[in-house]
Amino acid sequence: MDTQEEALAVAEPKKTTRVSGSVALLEGLIAEGTETIFGYPGGAIMPIYDAIYDYKEKLNHILVRHEQGATHAAQGFARTSGKVGVVFATSGPGATNLVTGLADAQIDSTPLVCITGQVFAHLLGTDAFQETDVINITTPVTKWNYQVTDANEIPAALAKAFYIARSGRPGPVLIDITKNAQIQLFDYEGYVPCNHIRSYRPKPIIRKTYVEQAAALINEAKKPFILFGQGVLLGNAEQEFKAFVEKSGIPAAWTILGAGAIPTDHPLNVGMLGMHGNYGPNVQTNSCDVLIAVGMRFDDRVTGRLDKYATQAKVIHLDIDPAEIDKNVKADVPVWGDCKETLPLLTSLINEKTHDSWLAEFNAFAKIEEEELIRKELEPASGELTMGEVINQLNILTKGEAVIVSDVGQHQMVACRYGKLNTTRLSVTSGGLGTMGFGLPAAIGAKIGAPHRQVIAVIGDGGFQMTLQELGTIMQFGVNVKILILNNQFLGMVRQWQQLFNDKRYSFVDITSPDFVKLAESYYISGQKVTARETLVQALETMLNHDGSYLLEVMVSKEHNVFPMVPQGCSVSEIRLK
């Protein structure tokens, strides 16, 4: 110690306040910028709920109708806002109800911080009332989880949770807090955010050599093709990505979670990848010479049969998660790192180019798809209503400015294929896990995350019935979401597979529904049902112009199939238009 002054400074005790673990938790949440919590109270989390009673001004708590709904709402919030979604649930059943949402957030890299109450520490392991081993149950579906048994741990545990949830490849984190720790008074030193954990490297170090190798491959390529995924959005790298695409002149196609990273009608956006993606992008995957994958993980729904996937191409893979490199598709050049940093490096090394004749090939495929399929889907002159035409009319009315939340199934593929997105973070859907029931609660969070946008939840008749209790949440908190049910009176996607691959043996896909409009009415939500083409546009306008939430049920063709389709076990280039 050099001076006496310094010695004194060290000796001075830190200022502390005596607070409960619960209060420290809420203070920490506020310090992290949390404004909204999606939750449901219960015995083991009561001290936290007692504390939040005094924080009503600072923290907006949305009481969901089921804890699964809380996780999906938090996911929707995270997707549209780019912030961390926060969930509260009690122990036992409250905690186990989070599992589906955690798994969904884990596979789709959505940042969540979930707080669960737990029985008193001295009761752990005794099969106490509403005790469940939530840490072990949620280990496979969380990026990190931690059990707190002492209030002193709460500030640091929360800081670590937020840091882990949002850094690197984001993901869900769970903190389980025993009831005694929630009650316990301790000397709170204030909240210190976490920005480093020694065993955790959120971003790998960028290797210049790989960026240079990638640039060399791109510069020599005659038929380069870009695939982009949610990594672009998660890295907030939309501008960097656009600059890369435009300078390179390379056609780019998206995974469903990458939708909107560049606008739908960007001239170099050639469409959607995968099982129900566009014709050109799937076929051309197997004729390109250099494949540049940005922030995507080569899911099997994107690649189809792996041993026949882009075998002719050199693969450049940009990803923040080293475990994704070579996991499914072998990378010739692995460009590790945050694409917000690697893309500008790459852009600076590539030549400004156009690939007119190569792009024309994509356009030729698009024309075939348009004539043989899309026109019939979007503008059928007669016959039953199609899902495609509903989305098309919606596009015309929303002009690509609305958030489209979709559930899972046929309507999801249609909404993602045809939904018009002018900008990023307008598409919210359950990608990797394919969670039916995701749509309605996710829309609640999506609206809270993007309050100035129109939010439309496009949901099938099956998925809606999985989480329809969240109509209660919409009612109670006046969440202005528009619910668009595309009712084909079937579990459509499974029915489609049973038709195509199981000889039309329709096994338990015939699902009946209640009167959805009346159901909405019972929740004081206005609505109507459309069965004819003539009334569709008017009904959509009514829905969009309605002041507050609205439910529109559209009866669509019962046995309509989603095409194109890459049948399971087939190569992407074997994509079928019918």
Added chain:
Amino acid sequence: MSNSTEQQEFTITVYTENQIGILNRIAIIFSRRKINIESLNVSPSEIEHIHRFNILITETEEVVRKLARQIEKQVEVLKVYYNTNEDIIWQELALYKVPTETIVEKVVVERLLRENGARAVVIRKDYTVFETTGHRQETDKLIQVLQPYGLIEFVRSARVAIIKDSEGFNSKLREFERMEPGQEVIENEFLDQPKNVFTM
């Protein structure tokens, strides 16, 4: 390194924080792919508060590499290495309980034990416990030998392994250069600076 699509024994060495739950996080990376862990040892390492796992599995290098990356991705894991048997020095410890009577009476047993490098740990009137260390084949061989003489109990520890290359990380990393994101310096820069480290 041998053919990456051929199954062989791999010893995976994992450096982790000493944190409750990390064992489970690592174990499920194997069990979700239905891969059996043949032997597992967890012990302190040369660095305080850092634990070292030795995990033995039989798999192809391709799979092991993916497993290693998924393990390393865990927040509380510092570093993962995987090695074939040629790359490591390893030992297992085995204990054998035999009736003392046979040892005393049958000179041949004594000779066999000596040939197999077994040492007596405990000698009681009723039984004697011997120990050997070595590779699986060696410890297995002694079971065969003792079986006819009334082997009462046998137990063998997990494999503990040291990576031969004592400069360790550097040369290994060069070998795996394409596979590993970091450099040794980066990997370990915070180990000796606890002040800069965020702990709970």
